[in-house]
Amino acid sequence: MDLxxxxxxxxxxxxxxxxxxxxxxxxxxxFLVAVGxxxxxxxxxxxxxxxxxxxxxxxxxxxxxxxxxxxFALAMLSGxxxxxxxxxxxxxxxxxxxxxxxxxxxxxxxxxxxxxxDDVVRMIWGPEFKSMGMPAAFQVAPLFIAGGVVPPYYLxxxxxxxxxxxxxxxxxxxxxxxxxxxxxxxxxxxxxxLGINTGLIYGGVFALGGMLAGLAGALAAxxxxxxxxxxxxxxxxxxxxxxxxxxxxxxxxLLGALLIGLIRSFxxxxxxxxxxxxxxxxxxxxLVSRPTGLFGKEVA
Amino acid sequence: MTELQASECARVVKVPRIDARPQRFRxxxxxxxxxxxxxxxxxxxxxxxxxxFVIRCAAYGLFATSLNLLVGYTGMISFGHGMFFGLxxxxxxxxxxxxxxxxxxxxxxxxxxxLVVAAVIGAICVRLKEIYFAFVTLAFQMLIHxxxxxxxxxxxGDQGLRGGIPRPPFLGIDxxxxxxxxxxxxxxxxxxLLLMRQIAQSPFGYTLRMIRDNPTRASFIGINVWRAxxxxxxxxxxxxxxxxxxxxxxxxxAYPEFAYWTISGEGIFINMLGGVTTFLGPMVGTVLLLILNxxxxxxxxxxxxVLGIVILFFAIGLRKxxxxxxxxWYGHRRSETGERAP
Numbered sequence: 001m002d003l004x005x006x007x008x009x010x011x012x013x014x015x016x017x018x019x020x021x022x023x024x025x026x027x028x029x030x031f032l033v034a035v036g037x038x039x040x041x042x043x044x045x046x047x048x049x050x051x052x053x054x055x056x057x058x059x060x061x062x063x064x065x066x067x068x069x070x071x072f073a074l075a076m077l078s079g080x081x082x083x084x085x086x087x088x089x090x091x092x093x094x095x096x097x098x099x100x101x102x103x104x105x106x107x108x109x110x111x112x113x114x115x116x117x118d119d120v121v122r123m124i125w126g127p128e129f130k131s132m133g134m135p136a137a138f139q140v141a142p143l144f145i146a147g148g149v150v151p152p153y154y155l156x157x158x159x160x161x162x163x164x165x166x167x168x169x170x171x172x173x174x175x176x177x178x179x180x181x182x183x184x185x186x187x188x189x190x191x192x193x194l195g196i197n198t199g200l201i202y203g204g205v206f207a208l209g210g211m212l213a214g215l216a217g218a219l220a221a222x223x224x225x226x227x228x229x230x231x232x233x234x235x236x237x238x239x240x241x242x243x244x245x246x247x248x249x250x251x252x253x254l255l256g257a258l259l260i261g262l263i264r265s266f267x268x269x270x271x272x273x274x275x276x277x278x279x280x281x282x283x284x285x286x287l288v289s290r291p292t293g294l295f296g297k298e299v300a
Numbered sequence: 301m302t303e304l305q306a307s308e309c310a311r312v313v314k315v316p317r318i319d320a321r322p323q324r325f326r327x328x329x330x331x332x333x334x335x336x337x338x339x340x341x342x343x344x345x346x347x348x349x350x351x352x353f354v355i356r357c358a359a360y361g362l363f364a365t366s367l368n369l370l371v372g373y374t375g376m377i378s379f380g381h382g383m384f385f386g387l388x389x390x391x392x393x394x395x396x397x398x399x400x401x402x403x404x405x406x407x408x409x410x411x412x413x414x415l416v417v418a419a420v421i422g423a424i425c426v427r428l429k430e431i432y433f434a435f436v437t438l439a440f441q442m443l444i445h446x447x448x449x450x451x452x453x454x455x456x457g458d459q460g461l462r463g464g465i466p467r468p469p470f471l472g473i474d475x476x477x478x479x480x481x482x483x484x485x486x487x488x489x490x491x492x493l494l495l496m497r498q499i500a501q502s503p504f505g506y507t508l509r510m511i512r513d514n515p516t517r518a519s520f521i522g523i524n525v526w527r528a529x530x531x532x533x534x535x536x537x538x539x540x541x542x543x544x545x546x547x548x549x550x551x552x553x554a555y556p557e558f559a560y561w562t563i564s565g566e567g568i569f570i571n572m573l574g575g576v577t578t579f580l581g582p583m584v585g586t587v588l589l590l591i592l593n594x595x596x597x598x599x600x601x602x603x604x605x606v607l608g609i610v611i612l613f614f615a616i617g618l619r620k621x622x623x624x625x626x627x628x629w630y631g632h633r634r635s636e637t638g639e640r641a642p
Contacts, residue, residue: 047431097616103431104377108572108615111565116608123602236442236561243435273457277446283439284424291428 017148027261079218087210246296386559
């Protein structure tokens with residue numbers, strides 16, 4: 001425990017800015033992963049335990065595309081599109097077989113794929129740490145805000161994630177497809193009786209969730225090291241985010257992700273070894289006081 | 301619920317007649333026979349590897365069977381049951397390293413500590429249902445894991461409890477001797493299984509099945525669901541903790557992985573593999589998983605893929621565990637032949 005470091009950080013604007021930005025990028029990346037998770041749970045009623053693998057694949061796809069083409073935009077695109085296709089295949093071929101089955105079965109199918117995907121990555125890209133490196137376009141002098149260091153890439157990352165949040169939120173609330181998705185979440189039987197292909201919606205939502213996780217992985221690739229199994233800690237953290245926010249709530253995922261990001265970033269100053277513990281403690285406190293999360297609906 | 305509906309319920313649910321006495325006698329006989337067979341193994345085979353394998357089976361088997369009291373019997377999918385395995389290993393290891401008490405005292409003290417911790421955590425967790433219960437138990441597991449990692453002065457952090465666990469002889473039993481450790485582990489396994497079997501077959505055990513099948517009805521007829529769930533949560537924790545203690549004795553230490561969430565995941569997987577509707581299903585699953593792990597790890601470095609495919613076979617192909625499958629198939633065959641008989 002190092003409470004002095006935490007206190008002195010709160011007294012210094014420079015430190016506050018640096019820590020808040022790093023908390024925000026952790027939070028935004030977590031949000032992208034968690035919102036896919038919450039969407040899949042909300043519509044398909046499946047807890048996708050293999051969601052972290054899509055984050056991992058997004059990062060590896062982006063790295064490979066960047067090494068082949070040298071284009072940052074293509075790297076992001078291949079990360080997102082590649083995982084969307086992967087998500088669609090995964091859902092149609094395997095997850096769709098266990099809908100309505102025991103929660104245990106669904107968890108096990110996902111658990112099996114966590115093991116399989118990690119080994120597939122190990123086979124293709126090797127077991128060692130990889131790094132994509134910061135694209136040349138972002139290798140510029142950092143910004144100084146109130147004395148705090150803010151790399152421009154961080155701003156891009158936060159911007160992209162925020163844009164995704166807005167597009168997703170508005171898309172679900174306003175567009176026709178969004179309404180159909182929400183209807184399918186509420187009453188799939190009715191939606192399919194109206195002649196809408198629910199299988200297609202389920203596949204689409206899973207692909208969308210996979211895409212968001214893949215985009216998060218691609219965005220994280222320049223700033224994090226890549227390793228098989230990297231999806232794991234992200235998965236657990238995004239579970240915490242969705243549970244804190246309330247499973248199925250997009251706004252909850254945003255709030256939860258920001259809270260966890262800030263807890264991680266400031267917690268690493270005050271409690272260097274217990275940073276993870278702080279997150280779990282926070283989750284326990286939230287669940288004990290509000291069993292369905294901050295924005296969760298009471299399950300009948 | 302109207303009176304009509306209530307009587308409907310009463311008509312639909314078949315209440316099995318519970319006459320536990322003859323069964324208890326049979327169970328004790330089976331347990332004794334199993335113990336004798338296990339105890340004779342070293343004289344027949346005498347390979348060190350086999351003894352080690354059985355000890356590991358005892359540790360994981362107690363853990364997995366106790367998890368099935370929650371998952372299979374009560375319908376509580378705990379994703380944090382491994383915390384009690386870790387707690388048992390660390391509690392026992394620390395007690396032996398720091399206090400110098402005798403092994404039976406440390407054993408009982410660790411159980412007492414597990415009881416207190418499980419009662420506190422359980423009181424919070426069992427209020428929640430289904431997936432939220434799974435997550436809050438997972439959170440507690442990781443909280444304990446983080447505590448072990450960060451409390452370096454006591455637990456050794458990510459290095460684990462090192463320097464070996466002292467095993468002073470007591471009552472003529474010397475657990476630092478491999479054969480003694482083997483016999484003690486077998487005894488703990490058999491006694492543990494026998495006790496859990498008695499819990500599962502008791503009226504309380506049938507109350508648990510009822511809570512699993514219809515919690516609303518259970519509370520309507522006056523069962524305190526929260527209390528029943530808490531009691532089984534604590535009891536299961538005690539057996540998991542015993543498994544952890546066997547593991548600590550076996551490896552002469554305790555490591556943070558013992559309290560990591562993957563151990564809970566493995567426990568669930570073992571249950572799935574063996575089957576959750578038969579009492580010995582988790583035991584069969586334990587043996588299968590350990591054999592699978594040992595052979596696959598020897599054959600390929602990509603054992604995740606192999607393990608994953610096996611899980612998929614059970615989850616999507618069979619849709620049930622091995623023992624469930626066997627029992628169902630056997631029951632099917634018997635009813636068929638029964639019909640054919642004049």
